[in-house]
Amino acid sequence: DTVSADVVAKFDLPAYLHSQQAIVASHLESALEPRYPERLFESMWYSLSSDGKRLRPILCLAGCSLSGGDPELAIPTACALEMLHVASLIHDDLPAMDDDDYRRGKPANHKVFGEGIALLAGDALLAYALEFILLNTRQVPAERLLRVMHTLINRVGISGLVGGQAVDIECEGREDIDLETVEFIHTRKTGSLIDAAMVTGATLAGADDDTIARLSRYARKVGVAFQIVDDVLDVIGTRQELGKTPNKDEKSRKATYPRLFGVDGSMQRARELVDSAKKEIAPFGQPAVPLLAMAEFVCTRTS
Numbered sequence: 001d002t003v004s005a006d007v008v009a010k011f012d013l014p015a016y017l018h019s020q021q022a023i024v025a026s027h028l029e030s031a032l033e034p035r036y037p038e039r040l041f042e043s044m045w046y047s048l049s050s051d052g053k054r055l056r057p058i059l060c061l062a063g064c065s066l067s068g069g070d071p072e073l074a075i076p077t078a079c080a081l082e083m084l085h086v087a088s089l090i091h092d093d094l095p096a097m098d099d100d101d102y103r104r105g106k107p108a109n110h111k112v113f114g115e116g117i118a119l120l121a122g123d124a125l126l127a128y129a130l131e132f133i134l135l136n137t138r139q140v141p142a143e144r145l146l147r148v149m150h151t152l153i154n155r156v157g158i159s160g161l162v163g164g165q166a167v168d169i170e171c172e173g174r175e176d177i178d179l180e181t182v183e184f185i186h187t188r189k190t191g192s193l194i195d196a197a198m199v200t201g202a203t204l205a206g207a208d209d210d211t212i213a214r215l216s217r218y219a220r221k222v223g224v225a226f227q228i229v230d231d232v233l234d235v236i237g238t239r240q241e242l243g244k245t246p247n248k249d250e251k252s253r254k255a256t257y258p259r260l261f262g263v264d265g266s267m268q269r270a271r272e273l274v275d276s277a278k279k280e281i282a283p284f285g286q287p288a289v290p291l292l293a294m295a296e297f298v299c300t301r302t303s
């Protein structure tokens with residue numbers, strides 16, 4: 001390790017996240033202009049402006065900085081990652097999917113705008129995210145931009161979010177879910193966009209293949225750990241999130257780590273993954289500190 005645990009422990013993560021969230025918020029604010037059809041626009045903005053952690057945009061900016069790039073280059077891609085994420089959340093909450101009434105402390109998109117508009121808002125955000133990068137990215141060679149577009153398209157489609165969601169749906173209510181299947185779902189549903197954030201941030205900065213591969217492995221491990229802890233927090237019920245009633249659609253029967261290994265076994269696995277993720281980026285030294293602190297936080301958060 002080239003960074004001591006002490007330096008990471010002393011890093012002011014809340015202040016860092018707060019400042020990065022403010023940067024992302026200000027750019028998202030101007031990313032989506034009111035336009036016709038108004039109802040569709042309102043539905044897109046309702047979810048995009050809602051109160052999320054902005055984890056994926058922040059990781060994209062961090063990946064760019066760590067690779068020696070000006071994070072300004074990555075702002076449009078960072079915004080696009082949040083649009084893609086929000087699109088997936090809107091669709092995920094639909095009655096045909098997870099059937100959730102609340103998201104980010106507010107009524108779910110389909111509860112406010114109806115299922116048809118919610119479905120279309122997700123579609124429109126998906127398309128707009130990609131267009132947004134092409135229209136707004138400055139000073140990045142076209143070849144890098146093509147790679148970025150490919151990474152995002154790949155991590156959303158059948159090899160990414162959508163594929164993970166499809167397997168998740170197929171597993172609903174089944175009793176014979178194995179570890180391989182749970183990990184398949186986690187690496188795609190949660191890992192794909194976290195991976196895309198790191199890889200696109202680094203790509204925009206012109207990072208070499210080894211850097212991109214390290215950041216990608218870091219992201220995949222942190223992504224799975226993040227989902228494991230998320231599921232543990234659901235089980236132990238320390239979270240007081242609006243609408244998080246586990247019995248509504250039998251969420252306890254979902255394919256999760258705690259279901260296979262219990263709370264302690266799951267937290268042990270999350271800890272292993274986080275430690276291993278930190279090892280991937282430790283060689284970058286001081287510039288890796290925010291990412292090391294974020295990885296650590298995945299395992300220690302309580303809500």
Ligand code: GRG
Pocket residue numbers: 051052053054055084085087088089091092097104122123126156161162165189190227
């Ligand atoms: C239309 C792009 C698109 C996809 C359709 C519905 C679907 C396919 C995929 C669902 C993917 C999904 C909902 C994954 C869950 C990922 C996850 C961990 C969400 C919670 O992320 P946080 O904690 O949430 O970062 P906030 O609200 O803070 O952003």
